[in-house]
Amino acid sequence: MRHAFLAAILACAVALATVSADNTKPILVPKKVELPAKNFTQDLVEGIKFEMVYVPGGEYVMGSPDSEAGRGNDEGPQHKVALKPFWIAKWEVSWDEYDSFWKNESLAQPSKDPPFNTVADALTRPTNPYVPEDYKHGREGFPAICMSHHAAMMYCHWLRVVTKRGYRLPTEAEWEYACRAGSPDAFSFGNDASRIGDFAQFKDNSPDEDHAKGTTAKCGSKKPNAYGIHDMHGNVSEWVIDHYDAGFYSKCATKPLSLQPVVKLTDKKWSHVVRGGSFKDPATLCRSAARRSSDAKWMYKDPQSPRSIWWLTNMDQIGFRIVLPVEEQLDLLDLKPMVVKKAEHDPIVDEDK
Amino acid sequence: MTDSKTRRDFMKAAGAVAVAASVVPTVHAAGTDVIKVGLIGCGGRGRGAAQDCLKADKSIQVTAVADVFLDRAQGFAKSLKEGGFKDRVDIGDRVFGGLDAYQKLIASGVDFVILATPPGFRPTHLEAAITAGKHVFTEKPVAVDAPGIRKVLALVEVAKSKNIAVVAGTQRRHQKSYQEVYKRIQNGDIGDIVGGRCAWNNAGIWFNKREANVTDVVYQLKNWYHFVWLCGDHIVEQHVHNLDVINWFIGQHPVRATGMGGRIGGHSARPNGESKEVGNIFDHFAVEYEYGNKVGIASYCRHYPGPGDVSEMVVGTKGTIRTASGGFFTINGKEIYSAEQDNKDTSPYVLEHVDMINSIKAGKPLNELQAVAESTMTAIMGRMSTYTGESLTWDKALASKLDTMPANLSLDMELPVPPVSMPGKTKFV
Numbered sequence: 001m002r003h004a005f006l007a008a009i010l011a012c013a014v015a016l017a018t019v020s021a022d023n024t025k026p027i028l029v030p031k032k033v034e035l036p037a038k039n040f041t042q043d044l045v046e047g048i049k050f051e052m053v054y055v056p057g058g059e060y061v062m063g064s065p066d067s068e069a070g071r072g073n074d075e076g077p078q079h080k081v082a083l084k085p086f087w088i089a090k091w092e093v094s095w096d097e098y099d100s101f102w103k104n105e106s107l108a109q110p111s112k113d114p115p116f117n118t119v120a121d122a123l124t125r126p127t128n129p130y131v132p133e134d135y136k137h138g139r140e141g142f143p144a145i146c147m148s149h150h151a152a153m154m155y156c157h158w159l160r161v162v163t164k165r166g167y168r169l170p171t172e173a174e175w176e177y178a179c180r181a182g183s184p185d186a187f188s189f190g191n192d193a194s195r196i197g198d199f200a201q202f203k204d205n206s207p208d209e210d211h212a213k214g215t216t217a218k219c220g221s222k223k224p225n226a227y228g229i230h231d232m233h234g235n236v237s238e239w240v241i242d243h244y245d246a247g248f249y250s251k252c253a254t255k256p257l258s259l260q261p262v263v264k265l266t267d268k269k270w271s272h273v274v275r276g277g278s279f280k281d282p283a284t285l286c287r288s289a290a291r292r293s294s295d296a297k298w299m300y301k302d303p304q305s306p307r308s309i310w311w312l313t314n315m316d317q318i319g320f321r322i323v324l325p326v327e328e329q330l331d332l333l334d335l336k337p338m339v340v341k342k343a344e345h346d347p348i349v350d351e352d353k
Numbered sequence: 354m355t356d357s358k359t360r361r362d363f364m365k366a367a368g369a370v371a372v373a374a375s376v377v378p379t380v381h382a383a384g385t386d387v388i389k390v391g392l393i394g395c396g397g398r399g400r401g402a403a404q405d406c407l408k409a410d411k412s413i414q415v416t417a418v419a420d421v422f423l424d425r426a427q428g429f430a431k432s433l434k435e436g437g438f439k440d441r442v443d444i445g446d447r448v449f450g451g452l453d454a455y456q457k458l459i460a461s462g463v464d465f466v467i468l469a470t471p472p473g474f475r476p477t478h479l480e481a482a483i484t485a486g487k488h489v490f491t492e493k494p495v496a497v498d499a500p501g502i503r504k505v506l507a508l509v510e511v512a513k514s515k516n517i518a519v520v521a522g523t524q525r526r527h528q529k530s531y532q533e534v535y536k537r538i539q540n541g542d543i544g545d546i547v548g549g550r551c552a553w554n555n556a557g558i559w560f561n562k563r564e565a566n567v568t569d570v571v572y573q574l575k576n577w578y579h580f581v582w583l584c585g586d587h588i589v590e591q592h593v594h595n596l597d598v599i600n601w602f603i604g605q606h607p608v609r610a611t612g613m614g615g616r617i618g619g620h621s622a623r624p625n626g627e628s629k630e631v632g633n634i635f636d637h638f639a640v641e642y643e644y645g646n647k648v649g650i651a652s653y654c655r656h657y658p659g660p661g662d663v664s665e666m667v668v669g670t671k672g673t674i675r676t677a678s679g680g681f682f683t684i685n686g687k688e689i690y691s692a693e694q695d696n697k698d699t700s701p702y703v704l705e706h707v708d709m710i711n712s713i714k715a716g717k718p719l720n721e722l723q724a725v726a727e728s729t730m731t732a733i734m735g736r737m738s739t740y741t742g743e744s745l746t747w748d749k750a751l752a753s754k755l756d757t758m759p760a761n762l763s764l765d766m767e768l769p770v771p772p773v774s775m776p777g778k779t780k781f782v
Contacts, residue, residue, distance in 0.1 A: 131555065132660075307401075
């Protein structure tokens with residue numbers, strides 16, 4: 001096992017192919033990032049920047065023990081995971097960053113009517129949403145919300161083109177590792193849920209005068225964890241790469257050590273994992289190990305068919321953050337958005353259930 | 354949904370009154386409770402509406418589809434036949450294309466039609482469907498100009514006399530949360546309404562560029578939102594939802610509109626160019642509506658980047674009600690219907706079909722045509738006032754002779770597009 005892990009670490013630098021802004025010639029993103037092993041600031045466009053926190057590689061126990069209060073059945077069995085170093089965004093992708101992508105008029109918007117685009121990884125930007133995408137939560141400096149998993153993937157795709165670096169969503173294993181920041185407890189700050197208000201925008205501290213049911217907080221306004229990463233336990237729940245597989249932990253647990261585990265992406269629109277609590281969630285759902293699966297119901301108020309592949313109509317508590325692996329794991333080298341618009345993506349939802 | 358009624362009962366309920374043999378469709382499955390539905394307009398909303406209708410009631414069967422573009426009708430027929438509802442799809446060769454596709458569909462033996470084409474065609478389609486005695490689910494708006502509204506208003510009584518249901522896609526009237534708010538208003542919880550506002554402000558909508566070698570009419574149909582004769586402008590096509598809520602809450606239509614607005618252009622939802630290439634609609638309107646007793650409503654709609662707002666507010670002598678997309682229903686700032694419950698409720702896009710089908714089965718068909726025609730006319734009056742810069746009364750606006758539908762429309766004809774209106778210069782017709 002250890003040998004395989006080392007082999008993966010030592011795999012020579014292969015370039016990641018992705019698509020350039022004009023959709024024609026592939027551009028190359030280096031497989032390995034040649035930057036010092038410390039935090040850095042990434043310039044995006046027009047003065048917009050974001051900060052990346054260095055997370056050293058290592059091993060940890062993923063999932064929660066049976067004894068953890070408020071635990072979901074899919075959080076076990078616990079299993080040992082090994083990860084290589086990566087950078088993770090200091091906080092969630094803000095509207096400032098996301099707007100520079102989806103409002104970028106030099107990028108094509110795909111057709112809303114048949115024939116739909118059949119090339120999922122052509123660099124495109126989301127179609128305009130039917131109702132305002134920020135659902136009256138904060139904008140400048142606040143986390144972007146309501147985007148689909150595919151839209152988050154496409155944002156990363158665009159980011160790779162703009163920055164020439166291999167940005168992507170975190171794997172579920174990376175996310176939990178970064179969230180724990182070395183802590184085996186329910187939260188990165190220990191087991192005392194009463195302290196969560198210092199670290200997270202969650203159900204009990206998120207209402208304000210204009211949002212009786214809670215709202216997002218400015219990115220980074222709560223205390224960070226031991227790695228210096230903010231908002232992992234709260235603010236908005238975050239997309240990770242993985243498809244949701246309730247049995248995946250059991251498979252991992254059959255091995256003494258899982259190397260960079262990930263449930264590989266397909267062209268299916270549903271379901272993926274979101275991690276971390278949100279401004280709507282009670283403390284138990286903000287725990288480091290808590291998992292949630294996306295669901296077609298998150299779009300059931302979209303009156304069009306096929307439904308959007310870009311926007312969630314019923315989930316204003318979903319956002320995402322990005323990672324940059326120091327050296328990309330081999331099974332994610334071909335990572336790209338894969339969802340295309342088609343009717344089969346929208347299973348019949350019996351809303352009365 | 355359980356249903357013990359037979360198809361025969363259903364057809365009886367549909368109107369023993371005026372259904373002559375030539376009008377009653379051949380009973381497709383005698384002794385069953387099947388309701389045969391045809392879809393006219395297979396775009397995103399039409400495809401969605403057909404599925405919402407299938408979800409609403411197990412007696413629904415889709416038996417025909419029509420679209421001006423045959424390939425689009427064929428495409429949807431295929432996805433219905435292969436999709437999750439395939440057991441309740443019996444389309445056979447009833448797939449129709451062309452500008453007269455709606456007539457073929459109405460004559461194909463359906464009981465119930467869904468009208469979901471661009472709204473410019475709606476009055477003609479409503480007339481054909483209602484005259485033929487079909488139950489109609491009509492998307493909003495129901496017209497784009499006053500002659501169209503006059504035609505629709507004349508159909509209200511025809512539909513009643515034929516005992517057919519006409520339900521409109523102003524789905525907030527079927528949304529439980531909005532119904533609760535309406536109940537509170539009826540109950541006098543905010544006293545008498547003295548004013549309010551409503552808005553649909555967001556970044557705008559899709560724009561389809563002209564492809565090479567397509568005729569004027571084909572291009573305009575494929576980019577229909579941007580042409581007044583097809584869409585009515587965004588105040589009519591989209592903001593009608595909010596105006597409809599206001600009319601519903603106040604219980605009447607306005608008597609006057611005074612508007613201002615224009616086309617800023619230069620953004621993805623309204624590119625700059627010749628009107629023939631980019632359309633001739635505005636991207637912002639601010640209209641003051643006056644209702645009886647001098648009640649004033651400020652209405653805003655915007656299609657360029659800026660703060661988003663899709664909401665309604667009415668101020669009464671005893672309190673203020675606010676309602677908004679995304680779940681926000683308050684009296685004096687206090688929630689009266691929870692956003693969580695609103696999110697859990699059956700989608701209003703399905704409920705509108707549930708309510709319609711139940712009313713048909715109960716023999717008391719819903720007829721929403723008058724209300725949706727008035728809400729549509731409210732928006733058209735606001736648009737005409739804004740386009741011309743004139744303050745307009747309801748009666749003057751409703752008497753307008755401006756007929757936007759091109760005469761002798763054909764897919765291959767040349768069709769010039771009037772320039773974008775210029776308030777103060779564009780004359781009221």
